[in-house]
Amino acid sequence: MIALLKKEIFSYFNSLTVYIVVIVFLLANGLFLWVFPGEYNVLEFGYANLNGLFAIAPFVFLFLVPAVTMRLFSEENKSGTMEILLTKPLSDIQIIMAKYLAAFSLVIFSLIPTLIYYYSVYQLGFPKGNLDVGAFWGSFLGLLFLGASFTAIGIFTSSLTNNQIVAFILAVFISAFFYMGFDMIASLGFGGGLELFLKSLGIESHYASISRGVIDLRDFIYFISLEIFFLLLTKFKMESRKW
Numbered sequence: 001m002i003a004l005l006k007k008e009i010f011s012y013f014n015s016l017t018v019y020i021v022v023i024v025f026l027l028a029n030g031l032f033l034w035v036f037p038g039e040y041n042v043l044e045f046g047y048a049n050l051n052g053l054f055a056i057a058p059f060v061f062l063f064l065v066p067a068v069t070m071r072l073f074s075e076e077n078k079s080g081t082m083e084i085l086l087t088k089p090l091s092d093i094q095i096i097m098a099k100y101l102a103a104f105s106l107v108i109f110s111l112i113p114t115l116i117y118y119y120s121v122y123q124l125g126f127p128k129g130n131l132d133v134g135a136f137w138g139s140f141l142g143l144l145f146l147g148a149s150f151t152a153i154g155i156f157t158s159s160l161t162n163n164q165i166v167a168f169i170l171a172v173f174i175s176a177f178f179y180m181g182f183d184m185i186a187s188l189g190f191g192g193g194l195e196l197f198l199k200s201l202g203i204e205s206h207y208a209s210i211s212r213g214v215i216d217l218r219d220f221i222y223f224i225s226l227e228i229f230f231l232l233l234t235k236f237k238m239e240s241r242k243w
Contacts (some may be wrong), residue, residue: 001094004085007103008072018106021064025110028055028060033117049132050121052116053209054139058179061143061150066171069154070107070164072099073234089114092125092238096231100155108146111140138213145223146207152230159237178226179203182224 011238012018025055032040033052040052076085085095122131150171157170182202186195203226 001090001099004090004095004098005101008099012068012102012106017068018109020056021106022067022113025057025060025064026113029056029114029117032056050117050136050139053069053117054143057114057143058146058207060170060180062145062172062175064110065103065107065147065150066109066157066168066175068153068169069103069151069158069171070156070167071154072103072164073158074164074167078164091233092235096155096234096238100151101233103155104148104151108144111143111147114140124128132213134213135211138215139211142207142210145210145220146171146179146203149178149203149223149230152227152234154229156234156237159234 019046034041034048040056090098118131118136122128153175154167156172157174158164158167160170161167181201182198183204186198188200200222203223206222209216209219
């Protein structure tokens with residue numbers, strides 16, 4: 001599994017994918033935070049916080065993470081190398097986890113440079129350091145969980161088809177539904193416990209909870225369960241070849 005993980009990581013870093021992902025992610029967030037006028041502009045808003053970053057980043061991830069994961073299984077299926085990979089002394093779950101961890105490492109790599117924004121706002125605060133550190137690190141952790149969830153969804157959709165574009169579109173649609181869809185359904189006016197239940201099924205409410213710096217075990221359990229769910233679906237899809 002370690003050998004496959006290294007192979008997948010090296011294949012990313014030996015291509016333009018990793019650099020395009022990082023540049024697009026930083027550029028999109030940087031423009032909204034420092035250039036474009038509006039509520040997310042740090043200088044215009046006048047307060048030392050990075051709420052704009054954590055409001056914009058999920059929507060950037062909605063497209064960037066599927067772009068990273070769309071090739072993982074679909075390319076193997078299309079080129080016929082999947083059969084060769086399956087002859088290796090690796091279980092299905094080891095193959096899935098190697099590809100999942102490789103893609104997630106790229107998500108982490110894209111988030112690390114955002115610490116520059118943290119340092120900049122920390123220095124710009126009056127007095128210096130006047131920044132809600134707990135909320136920042138809570139939001140940063142929330143983005144990691146969000147990226148991990150989108151990666152698991154992208155792995156699953158990539159296993160469904162040998163067409164990378166189809167895998168990308170499916171991953172964007174499913175990720176968007178889990179991020180916003182349940183909240184939209186809950187807003188239809190069900191009321192009471194049903195509305196709260198529907199919201200609890202969506203990513204956005206759990207992401208918002210972590211972003212406030214609140215440590216709630218339910219949010220961690222939700223994200224981990226969502227990732228396991230889609231990884232198990234991927235395993236189920238791989239096992240279907242034996243039917």
